[in-house]
Amino acid sequence: xxxxxxxxxxxxxxxxxxxxxxxxxxxEGGVITALDGVSLKVQPREFVTLLGPSxxxxxxxxxxxxxxxxxxxxxxLIAGEPMTTVPPHRRPVNTVFQNYALFPHLSxxxxxxxxxxxxxxxxxxxxxxxxxVLERIGLGGFEPRRPDQLSGGQRQRVxxxxxxxxxxxxxxLDEPLSALDRNLRQSMQLELKTLQHDLGISFLxxxxxxxxxxxxxxxxxxxxKGRIEQVGTxxxxxxxxxxxxxxxxxxxxxxxxxRIEGPTxxxxxxxxxxxxxxxxxxxxxxxxATLLLRPEHLEAAPEAPDAAFGVIEVRLKQSVFLxxxxxxxxxxxxxxxxxxxxxxxxxxxxxxxxxxxxVRLAYRRDQPHLILGADDGT
Amino acid sequence: MRRTWVKxxxxxxxxxxxLFIYAPIVMVVVYSFNSNPINMMxxxxxxxxxxxxxxxYPTQLNEQTLYVDSTDRLLAAVQNSLIVATSTTTIxxxxxxxxxxALYRYRFRAQRFYQGLLYMPMVMPDIVLGIALLVFFVSFxxxxxxxxxxxxxxxFLISYVFVVVSARLAGMDDTLEQASADLGANEWVTFxxxxxxxILPGVIGGALLAFIISMDDLVIxxxxxxxxxxxxxxxxxxxxxxxxxxxxxxxxxxxLMLSFTIATLGLYFRRRH
Numbered sequence: 001x002x003x004x005x006x007x008x009x010x011x012x013x014x015x016x017x018x019x020x021x022x023x024x025x026x027x028e029g030g031v032i033t034a035l036d037g038v039s040l041k042v043q044p045r046e047f048v049t050l051l052g053p054s055x056x057x058x059x060x061x062x063x064x065x066x067x068x069x070x071x072x073x074x075x076x077l078i079a080g081e082p083m084t085t086v087p088p089h090r091r092p093v094n095t096v097f098q099n100y101a102l103f104p105h106l107s108x109x110x111x112x113x114x115x116x117x118x119x120x121x122x123x124x125x126x127x128x129x130x131x132x133v134l135e136r137i138g139l140g141g142f143e144p145r146r147p148d149q150l151s152g153g154q155r156q157r158v159x160x161x162x163x164x165x166x167x168x169x170x171x172x173l174d175e176p177l178s179a180l181d182r183n184l185r186q187s188m189q190l191e192l193k194t195l196q197h198d199l200g201i202s203f204l205x206x207x208x209x210x211x212x213x214x215x216x217x218x219x220x221x222x223x224x225k226g227r228i229e230q231v232g233t234x235x236x237x238x239x240x241x242x243x244x245x246x247x248x249x250x251x252x253x254x255x256x257x258x259r260i261e262g263p264t265x266x267x268x269x270x271x272x273x274x275x276x277x278x279x280x281x282x283x284x285x286x287x288x289a290t291l292l293l294r295p296e297h298l299e300a301a302p303e304a305p306d307a308a309f310g311v312i313e314v315r316l317k318q319s320v321f322l323x324x325x326x327x328x329x330x331x332x333x334x335x336x337x338x339x340x341x342x343x344x345x346x347x348x349x350x351x352x353x354x355x356x357x358x359v360r361l362a363y364r365r366d367q368p369h370l371i372l373g374a375d376d377g378t
Numbered sequence: 379m380r381r382t383w384v385k386x387x388x389x390x391x392x393x394x395x396x397l398f399i400y401a402p403i404v405m406v407v408v409y410s411f412n413s414n415p416i417n418m419m420x421x422x423x424x425x426x427x428x429x430x431x432x433x434x435y436p437t438q439l440n441e442q443t444l445y446v447d448s449t450d451r452l453l454a455a456v457q458n459s460l461i462v463a464t465s466t467t468t469i470x471x472x473x474x475x476x477x478x479x480a481l482y483r484y485r486f487r488a489q490r491f492y493q494g495l496l497y498m499p500m501v502m503p504d505i506v507l508g509i510a511l512l513v514f515f516v517s518f519x520x521x522x523x524x525x526x527x528x529x530x531x532x533x534f535l536i537s538y539v540f541v542v543v544s545a546r547l548a549g550m551d552d553t554l555e556q557a558s559a560d561l562g563a564n565e566w567v568t569f570x571x572x573x574x575x576x577i578l579p580g581v582i583g584g585a586l587l588a589f590i591i592s593m594d595d596l597v598i599x600x601x602x603x604x605x606x607x608x609x610x611x612x613x614x615x616x617x618x619x620x621x622x623x624x625x626x627x628x629x630x631x632x633x634l635m636l637s638f639t640i641a642t643l644g645l646y647f648r649r650r651h
Contacts, residue, residue, distance in 0.1 A: 068556050088559040089568075101557035105575045115561040118571075166562065 012080045013041040014170045014202045015065055015093070020074035022060050022226075034060040036226035037074070042170060042202050047193065049205045049213040051249070052223035058206045059098075061223070062172050065204065067091045079169060094168040096176045100159035102147040108134070108158050109143030115166040133161045137195075153184050160192075164199060171196075173205045177212065189215050210250045214238065222246050240369050244290050247371060253294040254338040260285050266307070269370075273334040278310030280366040290371040293363065295327055298340035300349035301362035309362040314338060316353050326351065330361065403634065410627035418624050428628035452629075455613035461524060462599075462609060463592040466531040471585040473532070474539025475577070481540075482547040499534035500541070507534060508601035515602060522604035530602045531592045538591065539584035546580025579648045586644040590637055 022035040034057040042048050050058040063069035065076055067088030076083045083091055094115070102111050109130050110117075116126040134140055137157045147155060156176060163171055173192075177185045193216050196203045207213055213220050214234040222229045222237065222245070230242040241247035247255055258271035262285040269277045269291050277291055301311050314330035317337070327341045328350050340361055342350060353359050409418045413425035430436075434449030481493060499507065511530045512522075520526060554576065558568040574581075596611040603612055614629060 066560055068560070087564075088556070089562050089564050093560075095557070095560045097553050097557055099551065099553060101551065101553035103554060103557070103572060114558070114563070114571075118558075118561065118563040118567050162557075162561065 011044055013077075014044050014046075014079060015042040015204065016040070016075075016077040017061065017065065018075040018077070020061065020064055020076070021072045022057075022064060022069060023072050033226050035064065035071075035074075038223070038226070038228055040221055040228065040231065042204055044169075044202060045196075045200055047196050047203045047205065047216055047218045049207060049217040049220045050223055051207060051210060051213040051220050053208055053249070056223040057226040058208075058223050059174055062095070062174055062204065062206050065091075065170075066093055066095050066172055068095075092168055093170045093172055094163040094166055095172040095174065096156075096159050096163045098174045098176065098178065100155050100176075102155055102158055102162075104147055106147075107143060108139070108145045108147065108150070111147065111158055112143075112161045112165055114162060119166070129165060133165050137161050152179055153188070156180060156188070160195075164195075164201075167199075168201065170202045170204060171199075173203060175206050175208070178207070178209075185212075192216060214250070222249060224249075241292065241371060244371060247290070247292045247369070251294060252339060253292050254336060255290055255292055256336070257290045258288070260287050260289050262286070271334070275332065275334050275336075277312065278365045279368075279370055283370065287372060289373070292369045292371065293338055294368065295339040295341035296343075297363040297367045298338065298361045299342045299346040299363065301360035305362050308364055308366075310365045311360055311362045312338070313358060313360050316350075316355050316357055316359055318355060319351065319353075328353075330359070406627050406630045407634070409624065410631045412624070412627075415624060418622075418627065428625050429632075432625050432628050432632075451608075452610075452613060455608045455610045458524060458607055459593055459610040462527050462531060463589050465528045466535055466592045467585050467589045469528070470532050470535035470539050470588050471581060474536045474584060474588075475543050475581055477536065478540050478543035478547055479573075482544065496537050496540050499537045502534070504595075504597035508598040511598065512601040522602055523607045526602045526604070527599055527607060527609065530598055531595065534598075535588040535592060538587050539581075542584035542587060543577055543580045546577045546583075550576050582647045583644050586640050590640055593633075593636075 017038055017040045020035045020038045021033070024032045024034055026032045036057075038057070038061060040048075040061070050061060052058050060069055064071055065078070065083075067083065067086060071084065078092060103114065106114070109127075112133060113126050113130045116129060121129070130143065131140070134142055137160055139154060139157055139161070142150075142154070142158075147158065150158065156179070159176065176192075177188050180188060189212060192203070192205075205213075205216065214237075217234055219232060220234055220237050221231045224245050230237060230246045232240075237246060237250050241250065244255060244257070247253065256269060256271050256275065256277055258269045258275075258277075260267050260279060260283055261270050264285060265281065267279050267281065267283040267285055269279050269289060271277075277293075279289070279291060283289075301309070305311050312332065314332055316328060317331050318329040320327045320329060325341060325343070326347055327339055329337060329339050331337055338361070340350065350359065410428055411424050411426070412418055412421055413427065414420050414422035432449065432452060434453075477496065481489065481496075507530075511526075511533070515522060515526050550573075554572050555568055558572045559565075563571065594611060595609075596615055599609050600612055600615070603609060608616070610629075610633075614626065617623065617626065
């Protein structure tokens with residue numbers, strides 16, 4: 001845990017969820033557990049992302065915090081105050097909805113000013129603030145327009161303006177960028193990050209897009225089947241995934257599950273089909289583990305690799321041009337696919353290999369992350 | 379390419395279809411301006427006299443042929459009809475909208491069953507409903523009059539409003555209410571500023587439908603109206619039993635115009651949103 005993170009944990013979290021459980025009755029009968037004992041803290045001025053596949057419970061967690069969904073068990077606290085019995089309209093958080101939920105019968109100005117209107121802010125002050133917020137998000141002078149006269153990106157901005165005008169301490173964003181095209185999405189990612197920094201408030205952002213999560217977040221919580229798999233910095237998720245699910249969900253790479261076998265000075269992971277992969281020195285033998293080989297770990301093997309390297313023999317399937325670099329899709333003896341994205345000399349060496357030829361790849365044995373413990377099969 | 383004779387046949391079919399629907403109505407309107415007092419099917423000149431007659435003004439035709447028994451009774455029937463229609467429209471619009479909102483918002487046991495119960499009065503034969511209501515009022519010793527008609531009409535008009543408002547609610551984005559709550563509005567403010575404006579076309583449509591049906595209902599009203607509470611359709615029916623007289627055409631034309639206006643209003647409100 002870094003020093004900054006520790007300092008943050010001393011403060012009262014902006015929002016805290018404790019052991020949250022939420023079940024829904026499924027339409028075809030039975031019960032869906034959307035949240036299965038989830039605990040999470042959001043610190044002041046922190047950008048936290050809930051990442052997971054659809055149906056993992058991330059939107060439910062957001063709605064539990066905003067009060068639109070009631071918990072079956074557990075607790076929600078906002079700024080240290082228990083919120084379980086507080087209705088949504090009295091919670092000091094605001095939401096940007098996935099479909100934006102702009103009021104179609106109100107103008108842009110009235111949409112943005114809605115929060116101030118229901119709070120009874122005087123007209124003149126309200127108009128000034130609406131103008132300011134619209135200016136801030138780049139839609140100055142759009143007050144008289146109707147939501148149906150706006151483009152998707154503009155609607156998204158109006159929804160954002162409407163949600164921040166009440167100056168919430170925590171802004172909840174439910175996949176707000178999913179309806180935008182790729183270019184717009186990327187520029188909005190940076191803009192959101194800047195906005196969060198300028199406003200000095202916390203964002204809790206829901207997405208199923210790992211790239212989005214890694215780009216924007218201070219911390220990411222990966223959810224799967226109603227449980228949090230891992231919470232941490234984007235770097236931690238990428239380099240040290242806690243579970244096989246996180247390793248598969250974030251970034252590229254090949255996963256090998258098996259058993260660590262000795263000797264201690266040369267530990268090797270042996271997979272079910274007999275593949276042998278060298279792992280970091282000092283790894284305890286006789287335990288099950290999963291090795292994550294990322295493309296950037298793999299190089300063309302040197303002539304005489306020393307003990308610091310693990311070597312695998314593969315057959316080159318395809319060499320893919322990516323612009324700045326090249327990646328090499330290869331096939332292992334057991335049929336598994338690994339991808340190598342070497343740099344510099346390694347890349348040149350591999351470029352000379354024709355598809356279908358055998359080639360030896362090497363990785364520094366202390367580089368790939370090893371997930372210890374049983375393969376949970378997900 | 380389709381052959382021309384097929385197109386012609388289809389065009390004739392279309393024309394016949396429209397004629398079949400509208401010819402009787404056009405005939406009534408035309409007859410209401412025919413000055414022939416004996417046989418309305420023979421055109422003998424244009425006149426407004428039938429309209430004057432129903433409103434009790436003396437006319438040339440009126441002196442010989444006093445068909446409307448009493449203009450006072452006609453006007454009383456119109457007044458009764460308006461009282462009944464406005465009351466039932468108000469009551470059934472409020473109750474029907476509330477019911478639709480409740481069934482839209484909450485999930486509870488036997489919801490489908492309740493929904494079914496609400497559709498029932500619309501498919502129930504009028505005559506059955508009329509008899510049932512009559513038996514009900516008599517069993518409880520209630521005097522038949524405007525009150526019994528209003529209660530009777532509400533029993534099935536609530537269903538109509540419910541259906542129209544429900545359709546509108548089904549098309550409403552339910553995150554709008556959530557967004558309103560999220561922005562700090564309580565339930566009442568959310569209803570007034572978000573939900574009601576969203577469903578207003580449905581509410582107005584339901585109200586206009588209820589008004590037209592209530593104004594127009596004969597069968598049920600016939601069973602449950604008392605001596606002094608004759609409504610316009612019951613009155614006209616009474617008139618007809620003594621023969622079809624030309625004033626009927628004038629009354630029918632006026633009612634047609636009224637319905638037309640209401641329907642146009644309904645369409646206008648639906649377009650606007």
